[in-house]
Amino acid sequence: MTRIYFSATVAISLIVLASTWLQVTQAIKFDLAAQEKGEDVPLCISHYVEDETNVVVKVKAGPGPNQKVSVEVTDDSIHQNQLWRKDSMNEEWQRGSFLTKQAGDIVACFSNILSDGYKPDPRYTRAIELDFDIGSETIDYAKLAEKEKLKPMELELRKLEDMVSDIVDNMEHLQAREVKMRNTNESTNERVKWFSTLTMVVLVTLGLWQIFYLKRFFRKKRLID
Template sequence: MQYFFNFALILSFIACAIHALHIEVPAVPRPEPVCIRDFVQENQMVVVNINTDGYKGDGQRLDITIVDSVGNQYATRKDIVGKVKIAFTSHNNAAVDICFYNHQEQQWKKHGSRESSIRLVELEVESGAAARDWNALQASEKLKPVEVELKKIESLTAEIVQELQYLKRREERMRDTNESTNSRIKWFSIIIIFSLVGFGGWQIQYLRHYFKVKHII
Protein backbone atom coordinates (compact mmCIF):
# COMPACT_ATOMS: atom_id res chain seq x y z
CA MET A 1 0.00 0.00 0.00
CA GLN A 2 2.85 2.37 0.90
CA TYR A 3 4.59 1.48 -2.38
CA PHE A 4 1.45 2.30 -4.35
CA PHE A 5 1.02 5.60 -2.51
CA ASN A 6 4.63 6.62 -3.21
CA PHE A 7 4.29 5.63 -6.86
CA ALA A 8 1.08 7.66 -7.16
CA LEU A 9 2.79 10.69 -5.62
CA ILE A 10 5.68 10.41 -8.11
CA LEU A 11 3.23 10.03 -10.99
CA SER A 12 1.32 13.08 -9.77
CA PHE A 13 4.51 15.12 -9.54
CA ILE A 14 5.60 14.15 -13.06
CA ALA A 15 2.22 14.76 -14.66
CA CYS A 16 1.70 18.08 -12.88
CA ALA A 17 5.13 19.39 -13.78
CA ILE A 18 5.26 22.93 -15.10
CA HIS A 19 6.45 23.53 -18.61
CA ALA A 20 8.90 26.42 -18.02
CA LEU A 21 10.60 28.07 -20.98
CA HIS A 22 12.86 31.06 -21.51
CA ILE A 23 12.34 32.77 -24.86
CA GLU A 24 14.10 35.64 -26.61
CA VAL A 25 11.68 37.61 -28.78
CA PRO A 26 13.45 40.01 -31.18
CA ALA A 27 11.99 43.46 -31.81
CA VAL A 28 11.41 44.37 -35.47
CA PRO A 29 9.02 46.80 -37.20
CA ARG A 30 6.96 43.95 -38.68
CA PRO A 31 7.49 41.03 -36.30
CA GLU A 32 6.89 37.40 -37.11
CA PRO A 33 5.19 35.46 -34.31
CA VAL A 34 7.31 33.46 -31.89
CA CYS A 35 4.99 30.64 -30.85
CA ILE A 36 4.94 27.84 -28.29
CA ARG A 37 2.52 24.97 -28.91
CA ASP A 38 0.97 22.71 -26.29
CA PHE A 39 -1.83 20.14 -26.56
CA VAL A 40 -4.77 20.41 -24.15
CA GLN A 41 -7.88 18.36 -23.64
CA GLU A 42 -11.45 19.57 -23.99
CA ASN A 43 -12.87 21.57 -21.04
CA GLN A 44 -9.46 21.66 -19.39
CA MET A 45 -8.33 24.65 -17.37
CA VAL A 46 -5.11 26.25 -18.62
CA VAL A 47 -3.07 28.91 -16.82
CA VAL A 48 -0.32 30.79 -18.68
CA ASN A 49 2.19 32.61 -16.46
CA ILE A 50 4.39 35.16 -18.25
CA ASN A 51 7.27 37.19 -16.85
CA THR A 52 9.06 39.65 -19.14
CA ASP A 53 11.81 42.19 -18.79
CA GLY A 54 11.73 45.73 -20.15
CA TYR A 55 9.25 48.48 -19.44
CA LYS A 56 6.61 50.48 -21.24
CA GLY A 57 8.14 53.16 -23.41
CA ASP A 58 11.45 51.36 -23.98
CA GLY A 59 10.84 51.27 -27.73
CA GLN A 60 9.35 47.77 -27.77
CA ARG A 61 5.74 46.60 -27.61
CA LEU A 62 5.27 42.96 -26.75
CA ASP A 63 1.87 41.51 -27.70
CA ILE A 64 0.51 38.02 -27.08
CA THR A 65 -2.27 35.98 -28.67
CA ILE A 66 -3.51 32.55 -27.64
CA VAL A 67 -5.40 30.48 -30.24
CA ASP A 68 -5.91 26.79 -30.86
CA SER A 69 -5.64 24.74 -34.05
CA VAL A 70 -9.44 24.68 -34.40
CA GLY A 71 -9.65 28.48 -34.56
CA ASN A 72 -10.78 29.40 -31.04
CA GLN A 73 -9.15 32.57 -29.72
CA TYR A 74 -8.68 32.63 -25.96
CA ALA A 75 -6.71 35.81 -25.28
CA THR A 76 -5.14 38.89 -26.87
CA ARG A 77 -3.00 41.24 -24.82
CA LYS A 78 -1.02 44.24 -26.06
CA ASP A 79 2.08 45.86 -24.59
CA ILE A 80 2.64 43.39 -21.77
CA VAL A 81 5.47 43.88 -19.28
CA GLY A 82 6.39 42.29 -15.98
CA LYS A 83 4.27 39.43 -14.68
CA VAL A 84 1.09 38.53 -16.57
CA LYS A 85 -1.29 35.66 -15.80
CA ILE A 86 -3.85 34.42 -18.33
CA ALA A 87 -6.35 31.68 -17.50
CA PHE A 88 -8.89 30.04 -19.80
CA THR A 89 -10.82 26.82 -20.35
CA SER A 90 -10.23 24.94 -23.59
CA HIS A 91 -13.16 24.30 -25.91
CA ASN A 92 -11.76 21.35 -27.88
CA ASN A 93 -9.11 18.67 -27.86
CA ALA A 94 -6.59 20.69 -29.81
CA ALA A 95 -3.12 22.20 -29.90
CA VAL A 96 -2.93 25.66 -28.36
CA ASP A 97 -0.47 28.21 -29.79
CA ILE A 98 0.89 30.92 -27.49
CA CYS A 99 2.38 33.53 -29.83
CA PHE A 100 4.45 36.63 -29.01
CA TYR A 101 4.89 39.66 -31.27
CA ASN A 102 7.59 42.19 -30.37
CA HIS A 103 7.04 45.44 -32.26
CA GLN A 104 9.89 47.90 -32.56
CA GLU A 105 8.68 51.45 -32.15
CA GLN A 106 9.73 53.70 -35.03
CA GLN A 107 10.70 56.64 -32.83
CA TRP A 108 13.04 54.53 -30.72
CA LYS A 109 16.74 54.59 -31.54
CA LYS A 110 18.58 51.44 -30.54
CA HIS A 111 21.86 51.77 -28.72
CA GLY A 112 23.45 49.01 -30.74
CA SER A 113 23.39 46.46 -27.92
CA ARG A 114 21.77 43.08 -28.22
CA GLU A 115 19.65 43.61 -25.13
CA SER A 116 18.02 46.71 -26.62
CA SER A 117 16.49 44.73 -29.50
CA ILE A 118 14.95 41.75 -27.70
CA ARG A 119 12.57 40.94 -24.90
CA LEU A 120 13.32 38.07 -22.57
CA VAL A 121 10.19 36.07 -21.76
CA GLU A 122 9.81 33.43 -19.08
CA LEU A 123 6.80 31.27 -19.87
CA GLU A 124 5.08 28.70 -17.67
CA VAL A 125 2.08 26.72 -18.89
CA GLU A 126 -0.03 24.81 -16.39
CA SER A 127 -2.98 22.67 -17.43
CA GLY A 128 -5.43 20.36 -15.76
CA ALA A 129 -4.63 19.42 -12.18
CA ALA A 130 -1.48 21.57 -12.17
CA ALA A 131 -3.54 24.68 -12.95
CA ARG A 132 -5.78 24.38 -9.89
CA ASP A 133 -5.12 26.44 -6.77
CA TRP A 134 -4.61 23.59 -4.33
CA ASN A 135 -3.64 25.92 -1.47
CA ALA A 136 -6.98 27.70 -1.73
CA LEU A 137 -8.77 24.33 -1.84
CA GLN A 138 -6.88 23.15 1.22
CA ALA A 139 -7.75 26.31 3.12
CA SER A 140 -11.43 26.34 2.14
CA GLU A 141 -12.07 22.65 2.86
CA LYS A 142 -9.58 22.43 5.75
CA LEU A 143 -7.80 19.45 4.27
CA LYS A 144 -4.68 17.76 5.53
CA PRO A 145 -1.60 17.64 3.26
CA VAL A 146 -2.16 13.94 2.60
CA GLU A 147 -5.78 14.62 1.65
CA VAL A 148 -4.64 17.34 -0.76
CA GLU A 149 -2.23 14.90 -2.40
CA LEU A 150 -5.03 12.36 -2.73
CA LYS A 151 -7.20 15.05 -4.35
CA LYS A 152 -4.38 15.73 -6.81
CA ILE A 153 -4.06 12.03 -7.60
CA GLU A 154 -7.82 11.76 -8.10
CA SER A 155 -7.84 14.73 -10.48
CA LEU A 156 -4.81 13.35 -12.31
CA THR A 157 -6.42 9.94 -12.67
CA ALA A 158 -9.56 11.51 -14.14
CA GLU A 159 -7.42 13.38 -16.67
CA ILE A 160 -5.58 10.20 -17.65
CA VAL A 161 -8.88 8.34 -18.13
CA GLN A 162 -10.23 11.22 -20.23
CA GLU A 163 -7.11 11.27 -22.39
CA LEU A 164 -7.23 7.49 -22.88
CA GLN A 165 -10.88 7.75 -23.94
CA TYR A 166 -9.96 10.49 -26.41
CA LEU A 167 -7.14 8.36 -27.84
CA LYS A 168 -9.50 5.40 -28.12
CA ARG A 169 -12.10 7.48 -30.02
CA ARG A 170 -9.37 8.85 -32.27
CA GLU A 171 -8.05 5.35 -32.98
CA GLU A 172 -11.58 4.18 -33.85
CA ARG A 173 -12.02 7.08 -36.28
CA MET A 174 -8.67 6.37 -37.91
CA ARG A 175 -9.50 2.67 -38.19
CA ASP A 176 -12.88 3.44 -39.80
CA THR A 177 -11.18 5.84 -42.22
CA ASN A 178 -8.56 3.21 -43.06
CA GLU A 179 -11.16 0.52 -43.70
CA SER A 180 -13.25 2.87 -45.84
CA THR A 181 -10.18 3.87 -47.87
CA ASN A 182 -9.17 0.24 -48.39
CA SER A 183 -12.69 -0.62 -49.58
CA ARG A 184 -12.74 2.26 -52.04
CA ILE A 185 -9.28 1.39 -53.38
CA LYS A 186 -10.34 -2.26 -53.83
CA TRP A 187 -13.41 -1.38 -55.89
CA PHE A 188 -11.48 1.25 -57.84
CA SER A 189 -8.82 -1.36 -58.71
CA ILE A 190 -11.50 -3.84 -59.82
CA ILE A 191 -13.13 -1.21 -62.06
CA ILE A 192 -9.74 -0.30 -63.56
CA ILE A 193 -8.95 -3.98 -64.30
CA PHE A 194 -12.32 -4.61 -65.99
CA SER A 195 -11.97 -1.35 -67.92
CA LEU A 196 -8.51 -2.33 -69.22
CA VAL A 197 -9.70 -5.82 -70.14
CA GLY A 198 -12.73 -4.40 -71.93
CA PHE A 199 -10.66 -1.78 -73.73
CA GLY A 200 -8.13 -4.45 -74.79
CA GLY A 201 -10.89 -6.70 -76.16
CA TRP A 202 -12.46 -3.81 -78.06
CA GLN A 203 -9.05 -2.85 -79.51
CA ILE A 204 -8.46 -6.43 -80.72
CA GLN A 205 -11.87 -6.54 -82.39
CA TYR A 206 -11.29 -3.15 -84.00
CA LEU A 207 -7.91 -4.18 -85.41
CA ARG A 208 -9.29 -7.46 -86.75
CA HIS A 209 -12.09 -5.60 -88.49
CA TYR A 210 -9.63 -3.02 -89.86
CA PHE A 211 -7.29 -5.68 -91.24
CA LYS A 212 -10.21 -7.54 -92.87
CA VAL A 213 -11.43 -4.35 -94.52
CA LYS A 214 -7.93 -3.68 -95.84
CA HIS A 215 -7.69 -7.35 -96.94
CA ILE A 216 -4.58 -7.82 -94.88
CA ILE A 217 -5.97 -10.96 -93.27
Protein backbone atom coordinates in the same frame (compact mmCIF):
# COMPACT_ATOMS: atom_id res chain seq x y z
CA MET B 1 1.30 -6.10 11.12
CA THR B 2 4.19 -3.67 11.25
CA ARG B 3 5.52 -5.00 7.95
CA ILE B 4 2.13 -4.55 6.26
CA TYR B 5 1.82 -1.00 7.56
CA PHE B 6 5.35 -0.20 6.40
CA SER B 7 4.67 -1.60 2.91
CA ALA B 8 1.45 0.38 2.58
CA THR B 9 3.23 3.55 3.66
CA VAL B 10 6.02 3.00 1.13
CA ALA B 11 3.51 2.31 -1.65
CA ILE B 12 1.56 5.48 -0.90
CA SER B 13 4.79 7.48 -0.70
CA LEU B 14 5.91 6.17 -4.08
CA ILE B 15 2.53 7.07 -5.60
CA VAL B 16 2.76 10.57 -4.17
CA LEU B 17 6.32 11.00 -5.44
CA ALA B 18 5.30 9.74 -8.89
CA SER B 19 2.36 12.12 -9.05
CA THR B 20 4.56 15.03 -7.96
CA TRP B 21 7.18 14.16 -10.58
CA LEU B 22 4.58 13.81 -13.33
CA GLN B 23 3.03 17.17 -12.47
CA VAL B 24 6.33 19.03 -12.83
CA THR B 25 6.16 21.03 -16.05
CA GLN B 26 8.83 22.94 -17.88
CA ALA B 27 8.07 26.31 -19.38
CA ILE B 28 8.95 27.01 -22.99
CA LYS B 29 11.83 29.48 -23.15
CA PHE B 30 12.99 31.43 -26.20
CA ASP B 31 14.40 34.80 -27.26
CA LEU B 32 12.04 37.12 -29.10
CA ALA B 33 13.72 39.56 -31.52
CA ALA B 34 12.43 43.12 -31.61
CA GLN B 35 10.88 44.54 -34.79
CA GLU B 36 9.68 47.89 -36.03
CA LYS B 37 6.05 48.80 -35.60
CA GLY B 38 3.98 47.96 -38.67
CA GLU B 39 6.54 45.45 -39.96
CA ASP B 40 6.38 42.96 -37.12
CA VAL B 41 5.59 39.30 -37.75
CA PRO B 42 4.24 37.58 -34.61
CA LEU B 43 5.87 34.40 -33.34
CA CYS B 44 3.17 31.85 -32.53
CA ILE B 45 3.16 28.69 -30.41
CA SER B 46 0.18 26.32 -30.30
CA HIS B 47 -1.05 23.63 -27.93
CA TYR B 48 -3.90 21.16 -28.52
CA VAL B 49 -6.67 21.23 -25.89
CA GLU B 50 -9.93 19.34 -25.58
CA ASP B 51 -13.28 21.11 -25.38
CA GLU B 52 -14.71 22.27 -22.04
CA THR B 53 -11.22 22.32 -20.52
CA ASN B 54 -9.82 24.87 -18.09
CA VAL B 55 -6.60 26.44 -19.33
CA VAL B 56 -4.20 28.83 -17.61
CA VAL B 57 -1.55 30.54 -19.74
CA LYS B 58 1.44 31.89 -17.82
CA VAL B 59 3.86 34.27 -19.53
CA LYS B 60 6.91 36.21 -18.41
CA ALA B 61 9.19 38.51 -20.43
CA GLY B 62 12.79 39.19 -19.48
CA PRO B 63 14.32 42.67 -19.33
CA GLY B 64 14.91 44.67 -22.50
CA PRO B 65 15.04 48.44 -22.94
CA ASN B 66 12.99 50.21 -25.62
CA GLN B 67 10.98 47.06 -26.37
CA LYS B 68 7.30 46.34 -25.82
CA VAL B 69 6.21 42.70 -25.72
CA SER B 70 2.58 41.72 -26.23
CA VAL B 71 0.89 38.32 -26.26
CA GLU B 72 -2.46 37.29 -27.69
CA VAL B 73 -4.05 33.87 -27.23
CA THR B 74 -6.68 32.75 -29.73
CA ASP B 75 -8.34 29.54 -30.81
CA ASP B 76 -7.83 27.94 -34.21
CA SER B 77 -11.40 28.43 -35.40
CA ILE B 78 -12.25 30.35 -38.57
CA HIS B 79 -12.93 33.49 -36.54
CA GLN B 80 -9.77 33.06 -34.37
CA ASN B 81 -11.60 34.12 -31.23
CA GLN B 82 -9.45 35.98 -28.73
CA LEU B 83 -9.18 34.09 -25.45
CA TRP B 84 -6.69 36.34 -23.64
CA ARG B 85 -4.39 39.27 -24.37
CA LYS B 86 -1.70 41.10 -22.43
CA ASP B 87 0.28 44.15 -23.53
CA SER B 88 3.51 45.58 -22.11
CA MET B 89 4.82 42.36 -20.58
CA ASN B 90 7.28 42.64 -17.70
CA GLU B 91 9.48 40.36 -15.61
CA GLU B 92 6.57 39.15 -13.47
CA TRP B 93 4.46 36.14 -14.36
CA GLN B 94 1.22 37.14 -16.08
CA ARG B 95 -1.70 34.69 -15.94
CA GLY B 96 -4.66 34.34 -18.23
CA SER B 97 -7.36 31.74 -17.60
CA PHE B 98 -10.26 30.63 -19.77
CA LEU B 99 -12.48 27.67 -20.62
CA THR B 100 -12.24 26.21 -24.10
CA LYS B 101 -15.50 25.84 -26.01
CA GLN B 102 -14.27 23.42 -28.66
CA ALA B 103 -11.44 20.98 -29.15
CA GLY B 104 -8.48 22.30 -31.11
CA ASP B 105 -5.27 24.28 -30.87
CA ILE B 106 -4.94 27.34 -28.70
CA VAL B 107 -2.40 29.68 -30.25
CA ALA B 108 -0.22 32.13 -28.32
CA CYS B 109 1.28 34.83 -30.58
CA PHE B 110 4.04 37.15 -29.35
CA SER B 111 5.10 40.54 -30.71
CA ASN B 112 8.12 42.59 -29.68
CA ILE B 113 7.90 46.18 -30.92
CA LEU B 114 10.75 48.67 -30.77
CA SER B 115 10.20 52.18 -29.50
CA ASP B 116 10.06 55.00 -32.07
CA GLY B 117 13.46 55.94 -33.42
CA TYR B 118 15.07 52.54 -32.89
CA LYS B 119 16.04 50.10 -35.63
CA PRO B 120 16.13 46.29 -35.42
CA ASP B 121 19.40 44.99 -34.07
CA PRO B 122 20.53 41.54 -32.84
CA ARG B 123 21.04 42.97 -29.37
CA TYR B 124 17.37 43.94 -29.11
CA THR B 125 15.77 40.75 -27.81
CA ARG B 126 13.74 39.73 -24.80
CA ALA B 127 13.66 36.31 -23.17
CA ILE B 128 10.16 34.84 -23.08
CA GLU B 129 8.89 32.07 -20.81
CA LEU B 130 5.57 30.42 -21.63
CA ASP B 131 3.73 27.73 -19.73
CA PHE B 132 0.35 26.08 -20.35
CA ASP B 133 -1.55 24.61 -17.39
CA ILE B 134 -4.38 22.38 -18.56
CA GLY B 135 -7.13 20.54 -16.72
CA SER B 136 -6.12 19.54 -13.19
CA GLU B 137 -2.94 21.60 -13.48
CA THR B 138 -5.08 24.75 -13.16
CA ILE B 139 -6.44 23.78 -9.73
CA ASP B 140 -5.12 25.81 -6.79
CA TYR B 141 -4.60 22.96 -4.35
CA ALA B 142 -3.53 25.27 -1.53
CA LYS B 143 -6.94 26.96 -1.57
CA LEU B 144 -8.64 23.60 -2.02
CA ALA B 145 -6.88 22.16 1.03
CA GLU B 146 -7.82 25.21 3.08
CA LYS B 147 -11.43 25.12 1.93
CA GLU B 148 -12.00 21.39 2.44
CA LYS B 149 -9.57 21.10 5.37
CA LEU B 150 -7.57 18.34 3.73
CA LYS B 151 -4.59 16.72 5.39
CA PRO B 152 -1.28 16.59 3.44
CA MET B 153 -1.77 12.95 2.49
CA GLU B 154 -5.39 13.58 1.47
CA LEU B 155 -4.27 16.52 -0.65
CA GLU B 156 -1.63 14.44 -2.43
CA LEU B 157 -4.21 11.72 -3.08
CA ARG B 158 -6.59 14.33 -4.47
CA LYS B 159 -3.83 15.53 -6.81
CA LEU B 160 -3.21 11.94 -7.86
CA GLU B 161 -6.91 11.38 -8.46
CA ASP B 162 -7.16 14.47 -10.67
CA MET B 163 -4.03 13.48 -12.55
CA VAL B 164 -5.36 9.96 -13.17
CA SER B 165 -8.65 11.46 -14.34
CA ASP B 166 -6.75 13.59 -16.88
CA ILE B 167 -4.83 10.53 -18.06
CA VAL B 168 -8.06 8.56 -18.48
CA ASP B 169 -9.61 11.42 -20.45
CA ASN B 170 -6.55 11.59 -22.70
CA MET B 171 -6.61 7.84 -23.24
CA GLU B 172 -10.30 7.96 -24.15
CA HIS B 173 -9.56 10.79 -26.58
CA LEU B 174 -6.71 8.82 -28.15
CA GLN B 175 -8.94 5.76 -28.38
CA ALA B 176 -11.67 7.76 -30.09
CA ARG B 177 -9.13 9.15 -32.57
CA GLU B 178 -7.78 5.64 -33.17
CA VAL B 179 -11.29 4.39 -33.95
CA LYS B 180 -11.87 7.32 -36.27
CA MET B 181 -8.58 6.77 -38.07
CA ARG B 182 -9.24 3.03 -38.36
CA ASN B 183 -12.66 3.68 -39.87
CA THR B 184 -11.10 6.15 -42.28
CA ASN B 185 -8.43 3.61 -43.28
CA GLU B 186 -11.01 0.88 -43.80
CA SER B 187 -13.17 3.20 -45.89
CA THR B 188 -10.13 4.25 -47.94
CA ASN B 189 -9.08 0.63 -48.46
CA GLU B 190 -12.60 -0.25 -49.62
CA ARG B 191 -12.59 2.60 -52.12
CA VAL B 192 -9.14 1.64 -53.37
CA LYS B 193 -10.32 -1.95 -53.83
CA TRP B 194 -13.32 -0.91 -55.91
CA PHE B 195 -11.23 1.57 -57.88
CA SER B 196 -8.65 -1.13 -58.63
CA THR B 197 -11.40 -3.54 -59.71
CA LEU B 198 -12.97 -0.91 -61.96
CA THR B 199 -9.55 -0.10 -63.43
CA MET B 200 -8.92 -3.76 -64.25
CA VAL B 201 -12.36 -4.11 -65.85
CA VAL B 202 -11.78 -1.00 -67.97
CA LEU B 203 -8.30 -2.20 -69.03
CA VAL B 204 -9.57 -5.68 -69.97
CA THR B 205 -12.52 -4.19 -71.87
CA LEU B 206 -10.24 -1.81 -73.79
CA GLY B 207 -7.84 -4.69 -74.55
CA LEU B 208 -10.64 -6.88 -75.95
CA TRP B 209 -12.08 -3.98 -77.91
CA GLN B 210 -8.64 -3.25 -79.35
CA ILE B 211 -8.19 -6.90 -80.39
CA PHE B 212 -11.57 -7.07 -82.13
CA TYR B 213 -11.05 -3.67 -83.76
CA LEU B 214 -7.62 -4.55 -85.13
CA LYS B 215 -8.84 -7.94 -86.29
CA ARG B 216 -11.73 -6.33 -88.12
CA PHE B 217 -9.40 -3.67 -89.59
CA PHE B 218 -6.91 -6.24 -90.90
CA ARG B 219 -9.71 -8.35 -92.42
CA LYS B 220 -11.08 -5.29 -94.13
CA LYS B 221 -7.65 -4.59 -95.58
CA ARG B 222 -7.45 -8.28 -96.55
CA LEU B 223 -4.27 -8.67 -94.52
CA ILE B 224 -5.66 -11.68 -92.69
CA ASP B 225 -8.38 -14.23 -93.36
